[in-house]
Amino acid sequence: MTDLHRLSIRELAEGLAQAQFSSRELTAHYLKRIEKIDAQVQSYVTVTAEQALAQADAADALRQAGQATVLTGVPIAHKDIFCTQGIRTSAGSKMLDNFISPYDATVVAKGKTAGLVTLGKVNMDEFAMGSTSESSYYGATKNPWALDHVPGGSSGGSAAVVAADLAPFATGTDTGGSIRQPASFCGLTGLKPTYGRVSRFGMIAYASSLDQGGPMARSAEDCAYLMNVMAGHDAKDSTSIEKDVDDYVANLNSTAVKSLRIGIPKQYFNVAGLDAAVKARVEESLKKLEEMGATLVEIDLNMTEAYVPTYYLIAPAEASSNLSRFDGVRYGYRCENPTDILDLYKRSRSEGFGPEVQRRILIGTYALSAGYYDAYYVKAQKVRRLIQQDFLKAFENVDVIAAPSAPTTAYRIGASLDPVEMYLGDIYTIAVNLAGLPAINAPVGFDQDQLPVGLQLIGNYWSESQLLSIVHQYQQNTDWHTKRAAIAEENA
Numbered sequence: 001m002t003d004l005h006r007l008s009i010r011e012l013a014e015g016l017a018q019a020q021f022s023s024r025e026l027t028a029h030y031l032k033r034i035e036k037i038d039a040q041v042q043s044y045v046t047v048t049a050e051q052a053l054a055q056a057d058a059a060d061a062l063r064q065a066g067q068a069t070v071l072t073g074v075p076i077a078h079k080d081i082f083c084t085q086g087i088r089t090s091a092g093s094k095m096l097d098n099f100i101s102p103y104d105a106t107v108v109a110k111g112k113t114a115g116l117v118t119l120g121k122v123n124m125d126e127f128a129m130g131s132t133s134e135s136s137y138y139g140a141t142k143n144p145w146a147l148d149h150v151p152g153g154s155s156g157g158s159a160a161v162v163a164a165d166l167a168p169f170a171t172g173t174d175t176g177g178s179i180r181q182p183a184s185f186c187g188l189t190g191l192k193p194t195y196g197r198v199s200r201f202g203m204i205a206y207a208s209s210l211d212q213g214g215p216m217a218r219s220a221e222d223c224a225y226l227m228n229v230m231a232g233h234d235a236k237d238s239t240s241i242e243k244d245v246d247d248y249v250a251n252l253n254s255t256a257v258k259s260l261r262i263g264i265p266k267q268y269f270n271v272a273g274l275d276a277a278v279k280a281r282v283e284e285s286l287k288k289l290e291e292m293g294a295t296l297v298e299i300d301l302n303m304t305e306a307y308v309p310t311y312y313l314i315a316p317a318e319a320s321s322n323l324s325r326f327d328g329v330r331y332g333y334r335c336e337n338p339t340d341i342l343d344l345y346k347r348s349r350s351e352g353f354g355p356e357v358q359r360r361i362l363i364g365t366y367a368l369s370a371g372y373y374d375a376y377y378v379k380a381q382k383v384r385r386l387i388q389q390d391f392l393k394a395f396e397n398v399d400v401i402a403a404p405s406a407p408t409t410a411y412r413i414g415a416s417l418d419p420v421e422m423y424l425g426d427i428y429t430i431a432v433n434l435a436g437l438p439a440i441n442a443p444v445g446f447d448q449d450q451l452p453v454g455l456q457l458i459g460n461y462w463s464e465s466q467l468l469s470i471v472h473q474y475q476q477n478t479d480w481h482t483k484r485a486a487i488a489e490e491n492a
C-alpha cells in the first residue's frame, strides 16, 4: 500500500482491525515519508524511529492476542513540550536541548495506554511563546502549503506534520491560540479544550492558568478520536477537573445544527488588520452553516480591545515565574566556566533563552514587581474577569460564537513582524484562554495565494462534543478538510 498516509483515523483503526496492514507497516510507511520529505518541512525535532517500530511490534502482538483497543498501533507525533520518558523534550529551547525527561506527561502516558505509536517530537516556538514557530532553537518549520511561509505557532510542528502527512494526528498546546492559529494556517482542524479538561502534568509550563493541551488533525472526527485519549481528570494536575468525559466519537452527530444559534460578535469583524479574503471565507462558511439550518445572531463582545494588553500582562507574568526554575543548576543548559553562582545564573539564562523568551521574562518580572503589581498584574486579573463575564453574557443568547482564528493567513518566513504586530495577530484566540473556554478551528477555504483560512467556533464550558459535532457536520457537507498541500501528495 502506498497511500496509507491518506487514511483518516477511523480508516486506520478499521484497517488495523481487519488486518489490511499491520502497525509495523503503517509505522514504517510514515518513517519513510519523514525521511524523504521532512528535510523540506523541518517539522520533527526528534524522530524516534527505533522506539516507534518497537511500539508498533508490541501493538501488533496485542492485536494478535485479541487485546487491542480502537487506536492500538496508530502513529502520532507529540509537540516537544510534552515530556517523554527517555527521549529529549526540548520545548524548542537551547535551555532544554540536553534534557531527557525521566517521566512521561499524562497525555503521553494516556497515548501509550491507548496503544499509540510515537513517531517523534515536533517543533514549536521556544517555550510556546510565539505565533510562527520561528523562535525555536531548531529553526523555522515550513508551512506545507507554501514552504516560504510559516506554519503558525506555537504548535507549528504539530500542524506541519499533519498537513504534510508526516503523522496522522498530533498533540498541541494552546495558551493563547497555539492550537487554533497553526491549524488555521495549515488547513487543519484543532481543538482547544476547556481549561482543566486535559491534564497539564508533564506539559512544560508557559502560563499555567491559560495552558491547555488538545488534538490537531485533518477533521473533527480525527480530533474526536484523539480527544477520547487525551481528556480526563488527573490527580497529578490539581487544576484538572473531576468531571465525566464524553465519548467524543460517539457524539459526532449529537448537536442539531438546525436549532443552533451562532453569535457573530460585531466588534470582531471590524478589527483593523482583518484580511479581506479571511473575512470573506469566514462569512461564506457561516452562510453554509445557515443553509444547514443554523441561525446567525449579532452579538456584542465589548471587551475586545482589552484582549491583547490583558493577555500580554498575564501570560508573561506567569511565564516569568514558571521559567525561574531554569537556573542552570538542576537541569538544562549550563554556561561554561562560571566564576561564581551569580555568574552561573546570569550566563546560563542569557545564553540558554532566546530573545522572545527573555522579552517575556522581563515584561512579566516588571509586571509582578513590588510597586507595579497592583497597577499591572492585579488590574489585568480584574479585566480578565470582565472578559469572561462578557462571554458568559453572550452565551445566554447563543450556543456558540463564531470568529476568524486569525486576522490573516500564514506570514512569510522572516517577515520580521515587530513584537507588538505579532501580538496583535492573537486578537481572536487569546480571550478564549483568559476565560478558560473551549474553541475549535475548522478549515474553510483559501486566500488568493492558496493559503488556508480558518473559522473559529467558541463554545461554553465543557462543550467540546458540541464543537466537534458542529464541525463534523459542516465537514460532511463541504470538502475543505480533504484538500491536501502538494507536498502531502508526494509519495515516499
Ligand code: GLN
Pocket (backbone or CB within 6 Å): 128, 129, 130, 131, 153, 154, 173, 174, 175, 176, 177, 178, 179, 206, 315, 426
Ligand atoms: N502567540 C501567543 C503567544 O505568543 C500564543 C502562544 C500559545 O498559545 N502558546 O503567547
